[in-house]
Amino acid sequence: SSSSSSSSSPSKQIVVQAMKGRTMDICVGDDKQIRTVLNFATHDFLGMSSNEAIKASSRDALSKYGCGSCGPRGFYGTIDVHLQLEDAISKFTHTEGAIMYSDGASTASSTVAAFAKRGDLIVVDEGVYEPLVAGITLSRANVLWFKHNDMADLRRVLEGVQKRDKSLGRKKNDQRRFIVTEGLFKNTGTIAPIDELVALKHEFNYRLILDESFSFGTLGETGRGALELYGKKPMHDAEIITISLENSLGSIGGVTVGSEEVVDHQRLSGAGYCFSASSPPFTASAAIQSLRQLECKTELLATLQRNQSYLYTKLREMSTQIFKHKLVVTSDERSPLVYLELTEDATTGNREVLLDRIADKCLEDGLAVLSMVRPDSGNNKTSWPPALRMTPSAALTEWDIDDALNILKKAVMSVKM
Structure with missing residues (x-):
């Protein structure tokens, strides 16, 4: 797997060594050192794989x-x-x-x-x-x-x-x-x-x-x-x-x-x-x-939905107050698949490359998110712009989400638009 799906340059291979619910242990590229990162890159929405x-x-x-x-x-x-x-x-x-x-x-x-x-x-x-x-x-x-x-x-x-x-x-x-x-x-x-x-x-x-x-x-x-x-x-x-x-x-x-x-x-x-x-x-x-x-265990779904709500609220605040509407949430607030896109006027550069850099910086600082080049629509008439994807899960706490948002903010601010 990879934190980036950019077609512009080969990305370093990420090898997962262990899944631990809210976190995972990974090695990146040729570096054999194991690093623990917050896992916002999973479809394991309820944390079942570590149950x-x-x-x-x-x-x-x-x-x-x-x-x-x-x-x-x-x-x-x-x-x-x-x-x-x-x-x-x-x-x-x-x-x-x-x-x-x-x-x-x-x-x-x-x-x-x-x-x-x-x-x-x-x-x-x-x-x-x-x-x-x-x-x-x-x-x-x-x-x-x-x-x-x-x-x-x-x-x-x-x-x-x-x-x-x-x-x-x-x-x-x-x-x-x-x-x-x-x-x-x-x-x-x-x-x-x-x-x-x-x-x-x-x-x-x-x-x-x-x-x-x-x-x-x-x-x-x-x-x-x-x-x-x-x-x-x-x-x-x-x-x-x-x-x-x-x-x-x-x-x-x-x-x-x-x-x-x-x-x-x-x-x-x-x-x-x-x-x-x-x-x-x-x-x-x-x-x-x-x-x-x-x-x-009805609390699993309740926790997931509470984490989603908290993440969306904080991301929208960041989008307005810190990112100045350059990085915006485009997914439904009821969805655990949280998509963030760079607006067209956010940069004159390649948005795909910029998102790759943000995702790489996040990973470097301990947060796994995905930079995605999404496939065209099935009839090839609509293209979805590149996006960052974060997926909250029931295994996370509000502290984890706060940590993730701080890492994301630092990564976005470090990238020149």
Whole structure:
């Protein structure tokens, strides 16, 4: 991994030696000296990867089953803990069933491609992340894009399809149609307006494929995601929901939840399920224990959200009072993916290089953040500017956040705009 993803110059490799919740031990480049830094560069939003109960559950499973499953799910690769996880997450999400994949990214790409085929129609938010774009490409379906989180533009696209139906004399059910979006967008830290989106989905009779990989465990009263945040129901308001186990649950793999038909269809049509070796059993055991922690220890989510609120408040104050609106927050305040961008008038220099320098200076002073060159939109019509990303977690304290902000302030002030 690297603190910088700049394409302008090679960055030093960062090797993680140990994960310790709020901190991690790292070595940078050829320097073998181990340094401890505050970890604001993780997707482990609830601190599950360092939870002792989860570690113990993983060790027990490793002792019982060994490491790899050594076969796809349909060929002696299904272990009882895989089924137990599917049952547990189905109950937690109030759906009829769940199917587990061995990789978080292939969960999204395999699920989309399992349902949408050549001749079908997919209407997609242009801000979706790479695994969804891969699934859309693999499906070979007809694709229409709408502007990121712009419900007026989505209506324009749907009405355009409706007009074309009338001109061709085509009925709605002559073609399978899907809307694809994320609950919490990985690349922007923004949240989909699920209430408006669901209303349009019902009005125009589309199925909704919703990726909750980053919203699961972070949004909603109990961490069930963006649907819960907006008071909507799985299976009715979103027929197909994909969830990564690699973020809030601190494990490996992913699941798709929905009706029995949605799940059963993927057991024969989900490429990542049918052809990849199934997850090592201990990863399923870890996810089961994480799910129990999320359900029983409600203070985890409360702490995360409190830390987020504190970080956003302080960053906005710094943006106004210290950075003079040159470095601004662009993500949603309900999001644990906190994005900071340099405004266009902040500098005449290369913003990507400047952000790399800020991230490198932060790391030097004991804070891990990410300088990111974000991919263009799936339709290649929108480019997201480079950004710094900070991710608070439930493992942090307010003192940690204050320390991180002081380091960030020092780093920004040391860089000549």
